[in-house]
Amino acid sequence: MSLAPLLVAVPLIAALVCAVRGTRAAGVSALAATTTLIVGLVVAFSSFAGPPEHAAAGLMYVDALSGLIVLIIALVAATAALYAVAYVRNAVAAQEIAPTEVRWFYVWIQLSIAAMFAVPLMNNLGLMWVAIETTTLTTALLVAFFRRGHSLEAAWKYLMLGAVGLGFALFGLILTYYAASHALGEAAAALDWDELRANAAALDPALMRVAFALVLIGFGTKAGLAPMHTWLPDAHGEAPTPVSVLLSGALLNCAIYGVLRFHLLTAGTLGAGFSSDLLLGLGAISIAVAVPFVLVQHDLKRLLAYSSVEHMGIVALAVGIGGPLGLFAAAFHMFNHSLAKTTLFVAAGALGQRYGTLRLTRMRGAFEVAPLPALGLVIGTLAITGAPPFAPFASEFGIAQAGFAGRPAALAAAVVLIAGSVLVFGGMLFHVLNVVLRTAPRRLHFAAFPFATAFIGVPLIVLLVMGIWLPPPLRDAFTAVARVLQVAP
Amino acid sequence: MIGAAAVVDGLALLLLAVALFSVTMRGLVSGVWLLVVQSLLLAFVAATIGVSSGAAHMWAAAILTLAVRAFAIPAVLFRVLAAVALKRETRPLLSTRHALIVAVGLALVAYLAAGRLELTGAFPARQALPVSLALIFIGLLLMATRRKAISQLIGLITIENGIFLTGLIATLGLPLFVEIGIFFDLLVAVGVTAVLTLRINEQFDTMNTDELRRLRG
Numbered sequence: 001m002s003l004a005p006l007l008v009a010v011p012l013i014a015a016l017v018c019a020v021r022g023t024r025a026a027g028v029s030a031l032a033a034t035t036t037l038i039v040g041l042v043v044a045f046s047s048f049a050g051p052p053e054h055a056a057a058g059l060m061y062v063d064a065l066s067g068l069i070v071l072i073i074a075l076v077a078a079t080a081a082l083y084a085v086a087y088v089r090n091a092v093a094a095q096e097i098a099p100t101e102v103r104w105f106y107v108w109i110q111l112s113i114a115a116m117f118a119v120p121l122m123n124n125l126g127l128m129w130v131a132i133e134t135t136t137l138t139t140a141l142l143v144a145f146f147r148r149g150h151s152l153e154a155a156w157k158y159l160m161l162g163a164v165g166l167g168f169a170l171f172g173l174i175l176t177y178y179a180a181s182h183a184l185g186e187a188a189a190a191l192d193w194d195e196l197r198a199n200a201a202a203l204d205p206a207l208m209r210v211a212f213a214l215v216l217i218g219f220g221t222k223a224g225l226a227p228m229h230t231w232l233p234d235a236h237g238e239a240p241t242p243v244s245v246l247l248s249g250a251l252l253n254c255a256i257y258g259v260l261r262f263h264l265l266t267a268g269t270l271g272a273g274f275s276s277d278l279l280l281g282l283g284a285i286s287i288a289v290a291v292p293f294v295l296v297q298h299d300l301k302r303l304l305a306y307s308s309v310e311h312m313g314i315v316a317l318a319v320g321i322g323g324p325l326g327l328f329a330a331a332f333h334m335f336n337h338s339l340a341k342t343t344l345f346v347a348a349g350a351l352g353q354r355y356g357t358l359r360l361t362r363m364r365g366a367f368e369v370a371p372l373p374a375l376g377l378v379i380g381t382l383a384i385t386g387a388p389p390f391a392p393f394a395s396e397f398g399i400a401q402a403g404f405a406g407r408p409a410a411l412a413a414a415v416v417l418i419a420g421s422v423l424v425f426g427g428m429l430f431h432v433l434n435v436v437l438r439t440a441p442r443r444l445h446f447a448a449f450p451f452a453t454a455f456i457g458v459p460l461i462v463l464l465v466m467g468i469w470l471p472p473p474l475r476d477a478f479t480a481v482a483r484v485l486q487v488a489p
Numbered sequence: 490m491i492g493a494a495a496v497v498d499g500l501a502l503l504l505l506a507v508a509l510f511s512v513t514m515r516g517l518v519s520g521v522w523l524l525v526v527q528s529l530l531l532a533f534v535a536a537t538i539g540v541s542s543g544a545a546h547m548w549a550a551a552i553l554t555l556a557v558r559a560f561a562i563p564a565v566l567f568r569v570l571a572a573v574a575l576k577r578e579t580r581p582l583l584s585t586r587h588a589l590i591v592a593v594g595l596a597l598v599a600y601l602a603a604g605r606l607e608l609t610g611a612f613p614a615r616q617a618l619p620v621s622l623a624l625i626f627i628g629l630l631l632m633a634t635r636r637k638a639i640s641q642l643i644g645l646i647t648i649e650n651g652i653f654l655t656g657l658i659a660t661l662g663l664p665l666f667v668e669i670g671i672f673f674d675l676l677v678a679v680g681v682t683a684v685l686t687l688r689i690n691e692q693f694d695t696m697n698t699d700e701l702r703r704l705r706g
Contacts, residue, residue, distance in 0.1 A: 126667030133674045137681045152689050159682060167648050178659045190664045
C-alpha cells in the first residue's frame with residue numbers, strides 16, 4: 001500500500017491542529033514537515049524503483065516524475081517549516097508579525113504544503129488543476145503576511161496574474177476533455193492521466209495543439225516562465241523568507257510538473273516536435289529575460305527570484321531538447337536548483353533579518369556580521385550559477401551537451417543557455433561579493449539563527465558531493481524520471 | 490432539441506449584452522449586480538441543457554452556479570463594498586466609451602476565433618461558443634483597464650464565466666467532482682481577494698491598484 005495519501009493528510013491535519021492549538025503551532029508545523037519529509041522520501045524512492053502505482057482508490061497516481069516532485073517538495077517544505085520557527089520568532093521580536101497572528105502563518109504554510117503535495121499525486125488532470133489553483137490562494141495570503149504596502153502589491157499581482165493564467169490553463173483543460181470525450185467516449189475519459197496517456201494518439205491533433213498552448217501559458221505563468229513571469233520577483237521578493245523558500249524551491253516545480261504532463265500528452269498526439277519546440281522557445285526567452293534583471297538588481301531576494309526565472313527556463317529548455325541525456329539532466333537540474341535556491345533564500349533571510357533590509361546597497365560586510373550565512377550565500381551563488389565542481393554545473397553541462405548533439409533549434413538553445421549562465425554568474429557573484437565584503441554598517445538588528453550549520457552546510461555539501469560523484473540511488477532516480485519524460489519523436 | 494439550442498443561443502446573446510453593458514458601467518455596486526445577472530443567465534443555460542440532454546450533473550452545475558456565482562460571491566463582494574468608501578471606478582485607463590468600442594471589437598474577434606476552432610460541441614448552440622470567448626476577452630479588457638481592485642475582480646469573474654460557459658457547451662461541463670473543485674476554488678479565490686482588497690484599503694485608504702505600482706525591476 002502506498003503511503004502517498006499521508007503526504008496530503010498530514011499537513012492538512014497539522015493545519016487544523018495549528019489553528020486550534022495556537023501556542024504549539026511552530027512545533028506542530030515542524031513535526032508535520034519532518035513527518036512528510038520521511039514519508040516523502042519513502043514514496044519518492046519506491047516510485048523510482050518500481051512501476052507506476054495507484055493510491056487512494058485510484059485518486060492518486062505515482063510514477064517517477066511524481067516521485068521527483070514529491071522528493072523536492074518534501075525536502076524544501078521541511079527546510080521551510082523548520083527555518084520558519086526561528087524566522088517567525090525574530091519577526092515577532094522585530095514587531096513585523098503580531099503574536100496573535102503567528103498561528104495563522106503556520107496554518108497557511110501547512111495548507112500550502114498539502115496543496116503542493118496534491119499536485120504531483122493527482123491522477124485526474126482536473127483535480128491537478130484544482131490543486132495548483134489552491135496553491136496560489138494559500139500562498140497569496142502568505143506573501144501578504146506582513147501587510148506592508150509592498151507585500152500587498154506583490155500578493156495582488158500574484159493573485160490576479162495567477163488567476164488569469166490558471167483560467168487559460170482551465171480552458172486548455174476543457175479542450176483536452178472535449179478531445180478526450182470525443183475520442184474515447186464520455187465515461188472512459190474522465191480526465192484521468194493514465195487513461196489519457198494511454199489513448200493520447202486518438203485525440204484530435206488540432207485541438208491538442210490549442211490546448212497545449214493554453215496550458216503552457218497558464219501553468220507557465222505559475223512556473224515563472226517569461227514573458228509571464230512578472231509577478232514572480234515581486235512575490236518571491238516580498239514574501240516572508242520561509243514562504244520565498246516554498247515558492248521558489250517547491251511551487252515552481254509543481255507548475256512545471258503540470259506543463260510536463262501536458263507536454264507528454266500532446267507529444268503522444270502530435271509527436272514530440274510541437275510541444276518540445278514551444279518549451280525550448282519559452283525556456284530560451286526566460287533565460288534571456290532574466291539576465292538583465294540579475295545584472296541591475298537592487299534587492300537580494302529579487303536577485304534570487306530572477307535566478308529562479310532563469311532556472312525554470314533552463315528546465316523547460318532541457319525538456320525541449322529532450323533525449324535521454326537532456327531529460328536526465330532536466331530532472332537532475334530541477335533537484336539541484338531546489339536545493340541550492342532553498343539554501344540561498346535561507347541565507348538571504350538570515351542576513352536580511354540582521355540588516356533589517358534586503359537592499360543590496362545597505363547589506364555590506366556580511367562576513368563580519370554573520371559569517372555562516374555569508375559563506376552560504378557565496379558558495380550557494382557559486383553553485384547555482386553553475387560553477388564547477390557543484391552539481392548544477394554537472395546538470396547544465398549535460399543539458400548543453402544534449403543541445404549540441406541535437407537538432408539546430410536545440411543547438412541554438414544550448415548557446416543561449418551557456419551565454420546566459422556566464423552573464424548571470426558574473427552578475428550574481430558581483431552583487432554577492434559586494435554584500436559579503438566591504439565594511440559593515442554600524443546599526444544592526446539582533447536576529448537569532450539556530451542550527452545555521454545544518455540549514456546551510458548540509459545542502460551545500462550535498463550539492464558539492466553530487467557534482468563530483470552522483471550516488472547510484474539518485475542516478476537511478478533521475479534515469480527513471482527521464483524514462484517517464486521520454487516521448488516518441 | 491432545436492428549441493433548447495435556440496434558448497441557449499438567446500441566453501448567450503443576453504450574456505454578451507450584459508458583459509458589454511458592464512464595460513460601460515463605472516459604479517461598483519451596479520457592476521456586482523451585473524455579475525449576479527450573468528450568473529443567473531449561466532444557471533439558466535445549465536438548466537436548459539440539463540432539461541434537453543437529461544444529464545443529471547447539469548442540474549448540479551445549475552444549482553452550484555446559483556449558490557456560488559449568483560449568491561455567495563456577490564454577497565462577499567457587497568460586504569467588501571460596504572466596508573470601503575469608494576463606490577465608483579474613478580479614472581479607468583480607457584474612457585467607458587472607448588472601452589465599449591474595444592469590447593465590441595473583441596466580441597467580433599471572438600466570433601472569428603470561434604469559427605476557426607471548429608468545436609462541434611456536445612450541444613448544438615451556435616452563439617454560445619463565440620460568446621464564451623467574448624466574455625473571456627471582455628473580462629481581460631476589464632482587468633487591464635480598470636484600476637479599482639473590485640473592478641479587476643469583476644473582470645476576473647467575467648473571464649471565469651466565459652470559461653464555464655465553454656465547458657457547458659463543449660463538453661456538458663467537466664466531470665462533476667472536478668467541477669465542484671473548481672467552484673470551491675473560485676469561492677476561496679474571491680474570499681482571498683476580498684481579504685486582500687480590505688487590507689489594501691486599510692493600508693492605502695483607497696482601493697486603487699494604482700498605488701500598487703512601486704515594485705519594479
